[in-house]
Amino acid sequence: MSAGEGAPAFVVRPLRREDRPGWQPLWDGYNAFYGRAGETALPDAITESTWERFFDAAEPVHALVAEEGGRIVGLAHYLFHRSTTRLADVCYLQDLFTIPEMRGRGVGRRLIEAVGEAARERGCGRLYWQTQAGNEASRALYDRVARHHGFIVYSQEL
């Protein structure tokens, strides 16, 4: 029997304050994967600030988690921002992570769908995210659910 068969055992739902212990290791793992802030971990002050923004209704920063049997097994952090070519905000899915042992079970796909639903509900017409060109595992999924129009990202630290 393949991992994908049957109804998924996990549920996708908004992050809650009491998820902190379960969410933290995924967030740390995600940041370790991308090696943010050079070799060092993301400063705690940023994690605290982002965490508070998830629960501040005045902030456009949101989080969903995938939970299985009381355990957080995936996360999606997204935010809304203006665009010069849209009336409504666009939705940026900034962070997407599934714990290794749950990969291939549709967690990432379901998280993307749920972000899309939340964005659509808010009147938003575009969902986007970034990935490293060489991240073939992720791109196998992304190529099925979204389109890549050949845009690459340049950045400057100021």
Next chain:
Amino acid sequence: MSAGEGAPAFVVRPLRREDRPGWQPLWDGYNAFYGRAGETALPDAITESTWERFFDAAEPVHALVAEEGGRIVGLAHYLFHRSTTRLADVCYLQDLFTIPEMRGRGVGRRLIEAVGEAARERGCGRLYWQTQAGNEASRALYDRVARHHGFIVYSQEL
């Protein structure tokens, strides 16, 4: 004598309401270049809304123009938005355009620098933009002033 010699004749400054007649053709040209909204032009309602946002202090959407001898010869539209891995907002340079006859004179470079200065002044630590991978003319400049970390953009219309 190369076009780049001597002091640039153009100045870079914030967009003003009275620039509308000079700004409009550049905006139209830029959108035609990217073929936004399929084969059709950007709806007027979006241009009106974006224009008003440039002058609404509560909106994080801003515009700079390059002017030479009273003529608008370049534009840069940028906006600030949250990030889950930063305390301060990041700056997205969404639109950058120089009229064809002014290319190679440093207009784009100077516009990027001015956006970076505005962002830094606001406490922002990251400026980024997107470009099509095959846009070699632009990338020749971008590779000198910024870094490309291999990220590509996926998107969904909702």
Next chain:
Amino acid sequence: MSAGEGAPAFVVRPLRREDRPGWQPLWDGYNAFYGRAGETALPDAITESTWERFFDAAEPVHALVAEEGGRIVGLAHYLFHRSTTRLADVCYLQDLFTIPEMRGRGVGRRLIEAVGEAARERGCGRLYWQTQAGNEASRALYDRVARHHGFIVYSQEL
């Protein structure tokens, strides 16, 4: 039989774009009552902008209406804003209006309650509004549903 008996025939619900024809006369009537902008009516550009903000998910400006038999009979416009003494935003009920022939039927009270529910749902802990000290008709209701702590409003046109 008193006006308050039986189930109210009106419903309170979020404003919709198709309510524009029914909403406009109430808005005009409300502004005439307060004599805003001196003797002149509120400029159309402001009404258009406020109307669009009601439907822009990035804006903290919202509208509810009371409808009876397909007719708009009351409106409540509210917005959220920061406070230096709160974590969450506070809610300002800026505009509240019931058409004269529906007064005394509980429309204003129900609109205030519905704004309070929307605010509470957003995590907001304080709802406030202003009224003229001499507006006895309105204050009879306000004194039943809220408290007046003796604060008065000073303002400057800049």
Next chain:
Amino acid sequence: MSAGEGAPAFVVRPLRREDRPGWQPLWDGYNAFYGRAGETALPDAITESTWERFFDAAEPVHALVAEEGGRIVGLAHYLFHRSTTRLADVCYLQDLFTIPEMRGRGVGRRLIEAVGEAARERGCGRLYWQTQAGNEASRALYDRVARHHGFIVYSQEL
């Protein structure tokens, strides 16, 4: 010689992070004066959050201080928010405080003026604040610099 004569020895300027030790006692004194949060002090978490918002360019919350000889002698906290009857935001001067020994020297007046200048610069056309009707000392100043149109404030805790 009256206290008001000669050039004021104090300066009014934006709050800086290093002002924290000097700002804190004024903030505590101000909150004690208004007896916020019942008999208890304002929770530290709120002070921390408001403090951080002063330095977050994405937040519409700002602070000015009056300084004399290196000592913070007055504070003004203000914020911008939407209005249904304006295109531009309005400015709410939420907190204004001068240490007792500096009263009558024009600190409050100068702080109000400076907030007005900051608001005007941002395109804002209205500055307002609230005061208790019985606060005669403050109203003596307010009646000289602003107008009271008879509006009083009702509020509900949700």
